Amino acid sequence: MRNKDVPAIVATELPSLVELYKDLHTNPELSLHEERTAAILAKELREAGLEVTENVGGYGIVGVLKNGEGPVILVRTYLDALPVKEQTRLPYASTKTVKDDLGRDVPVLLDRARRAVRGATRARSRVALRQPLRGRGPDEA
Numbered sequence: 001m002r003n004k005d006v007p008a009i010v011a012t013e014l015p016s017l018v019e020l021y022k023d024l025h026t027n028p029e030l031s032l033h034e035e036r037t038a039a040i041l042a043k044e045l046r047e048a049g050l051e052v053t054e055n056v057g058g059y060g061i062v063g064v065l066k067n068g069e070g071p072v073i074l075v076r077t078y079l080d081a082l083p084v085k086e087q088t089r090l091p092y093a094s095t096k097t098v099k100d101d102l103g104r105d106v107p108v109l110l111d112r113a114r115r116a117v118r119g120a121t122r123a124r125s126r127v128a129l130r131q132p133l134r135g136r137g138p139d140e141a
Contacts, residue, residue, distance in 0.1 A: 013114060017107040020044070022092035024107075028081030034059040037079055044110050049117040065116050077109045 020040070029037050038059035042052050050063035059079060086094040 009115075009118075013111060017111055020110065021107045025090075026092045026095055028094050028096060029079075030083060031080040032058060034079045041079075041110070045113055048110065048113045050113055063113060065113065067116075075109055075112050 024037060024040070027036065029035070038054065038061055042054050042061050042063075045052050045061070045063035048063075050065045053062045053064075056062055061079075081094075083097070085097055
């Protein structure tokens with residue numbers, strides 16, 4: 001990827017990432033209930049060209065892009081929302097009694113996956129891990 005390509009790539013990718021962010025922020029899911037969010041991310045990662053494994057430790061997802069021998073990078077994000085009432089009054093505010101403070105993570109992870117498929121990073125292989133059960137100890141799961 002050349003620097004002159006960046007504006008075109010941003011113009012192409014940003015609208016879908018913003019739409020995804022707003023959708024996930026509007027429809028957050030608590031730990032152990034991330035079925036919709038996980039399905040959306042799995043679909044998006046597959047469409048980006050990654051090999052996807054679903055239902056890891058619940059609704060967790062692992063997306064792998066194999067691109068030969070060499071360094072491997074791991075990008076990890078959370079899948080669940082927090083039990084906090086949102087009071088932002090944003091047009092895309094949560095419609096539930098929970099708030100997805102980390103709704104930005106999925107679009108960032110998806111952006112990194114798409115850039116990896118285009119060869120915009122130096123690592124040969126990538127692993128995208130979407131982790132359920134944020135902030136829960138073994139006795140709370």
